[in-house]
């Protein structure tokens with residue numbers, strides 16, 4: 001049958017992936033609930049053929065091939081372990097650095113090893129203009145080698161989108177001409193049409209997923225890239241409805257992160273969720289060769305979050321400065337206040353964002369005070385839900401309680417409250433921009449439970465809380481732990497998220513025992529019901545001496 005868009009090739013890949021997947025990951029007998037269709041302007045995309053519930057497994061995807069990213073440290077080409085130096089151990093056949101002799105025939109390394117060995121060329125660091133680009137040709141070479149040794153994988157790979165026509169003449173094309181095409185033709189002596197190598201690099205640019213390597217026993221997984229054909233069939237939306245998890249054998253499991261209605265696309269996000277429209281659209285244009293026009297991109301308020309908005313500085317105005325046309329192809333439409341129409345150029349907004357970005361980079365992720373200083377500096381310039389302020393809250397939510405000098409038991413009431421509020425504010429944004437089952441939600445809920453539990457237990461120890469309130473707070477914490485587990489239960493135990501999920505499972509059991517015990521405690525352990533002061537229930541603004549005293553007087 002005619003298959004101009006190679007859709008059957010993708011269905012075959014689905015069957016192959018299911019056959020390779022461990023049985024606990026997917027019900028092998030269940031029929032797929034989606035189809036692939038060609039729809040403009042998306043090209044091929046995945047459509048639900050029936051209503052799908054949140055959390056349902058949609059498909060598993062086996063990688064066609066994985067390999068180093070374009071820029072890379074020195075790594076073992078078989079197991080992707082980070083190596084100390086170029087010449088620790090070099091493959092006896094091809095000369096590329098590996099962990100040791102055991103890795104010579106492992107993983108995907110034989111794909112390039114044979115080509116290098118046949119060429120007689122031995123790689124030397126000085127052959128690369130920039131050391132970080134020395135691995136750039138490796139994955140394209142692996143892909144090309146598939147055409148010789150694994151024709152089925154090759155058929156799947158070559159059926160993917162390369163956008164050669166859009167890429168030709170771009171800076172990216174020129175760089176790949178030098179670092180990949182010329183390198184493979186001149187050094188590795190491949191006898192191959194240049195256009196085919198460009199097609200391969202295009203397929204990799206458009207479709208690759210970043211994945212973590214999985215080396216048993218290491219807590220430092222190195223990031224590599226891989227081709228997952230079914231994942232790559234999903235269109236990008238800046239608010240998406242699927243969630244993917246990488247299992248230990250590098251199989252990708254894709255679930256519905258929110259309910260998906262029959263006829264809707266199953267979508268993924270190719271950009272960073274917590275970045276603003278201009279940044280996301282630029283990334284998609286230059287890296288994926290399309291202009292995103294999704295609901296989030298077309299709305300200057302980014303679905304009511306005001307994620308990119310500045311506060312108007314005109315006296316007495318208090319409006320929000322927003323892009324007048326977020327879909328302008330060159331992202332250069334002026335920005336204007338939604339109340340007084342005061343105008344700011346797109347370039348100025350971009351410069352401001354860049355300046356704050358540089359300050360944040362300098363501040364690092366070790367000292368919350370540095371981030372608090374930047375937060376204070378810009379809190380009246382940016383909308384409270386501006387991505388930089390939300391980004392700072394995200395960092396603070398993890399730093400308070402985790403970095404040296406700010407471990408949980410050392411935190412003051414005000415710092416605990418700050419951690420709680422950072423988590424809550426972040427979750428409020430995630431509800432809109434990253435709804436449903438996500439790693440970030442799971443981790444943030446976990447961060448939220450800890451200070452709340454500490455606050456409640458401190459209040460109990462100091463007898464400053466009533467029994468009913470104490471139980472209510474413990475049950476609230478139980479709810480957050482429960483939701484953490486729900487959000488992270490798909491993550492493999494070897495990952496950080498999987499480990500947090502395991503800890504959350506233990507914590508919730510302990511907490512439930514504690515709740516049962518508290519229920520039986522006599523009232524004498526608690527503050528009488530009418531006299532309570534619960535700092536945790538005051539907002540940060542409330543925590544001035546004046547307002548605190550006033551509230552105490554009112555009791």
Ligand SMILES: C[S@@+](CC[C@H](N)C(=O)[O-])C[C@H]1O[C@@H](n2cnc3c(N)ncnc32)[C@H](O)[C@@H]1O
Pocket residue numbers: 041042043044045160161163206207232233234235236237288289290291292293294
């Ligand atoms: C990873 S591929 C997705 C599969 C692709 N549609 C195909 O037929 O092979 C990415 C490409 O799909 C298209 N695409 C994905 N999301 C899109 C969107 N929201 N709007 C327009 N095109 C999109 C773009 O051409 C993009 O370069």
